[in-house]
Amino acid sequence: MQITKSMFVLTGRLENVGMSERRIMMVINLIDYNNCKHPVDIGDLDNIKIMAIHVVTGDEILYVLYKDDTEKVFDSSEDRMGDFDDGAYMVYAFGDWFIDKDKFMNRKTSYDLIKEIFE
Secondary structure: OOOOHHHHHHHOEEEEOOOOOEEEEEEEEEEOOOOOEEEEEEEOHHHEEEEEEEEEOOEEEEEEEEOOOOEEEEEOOOOOOOOOEEEEEEEEEOOEEOOOHHHHHOOOOOOHHHHHHHO
């Protein structure tokens, strides 16, 4: 697969791994209860099976299942005082975006898509 400038803009940043090898990195901003963004590097989207967001007390938690069946959890908070379940939604699975990608990448609060889904 040839990497083009338009792919770079849409998917994230390129990282030099070796002299001839490059991989595409995707950075997603998780949003906490105070609407602060916390960037997390999920790696190459081609290596991901499933991504889901769980909003807990206003903080986004991203669950990622990779094609090699490893899992990673990315949390926008390091000091949550309570665990109120505000909702959850599937973001991406098996090559399909369940949420409009532009809406997901440009959300302003952790509740933006929760409101839209459950209204």
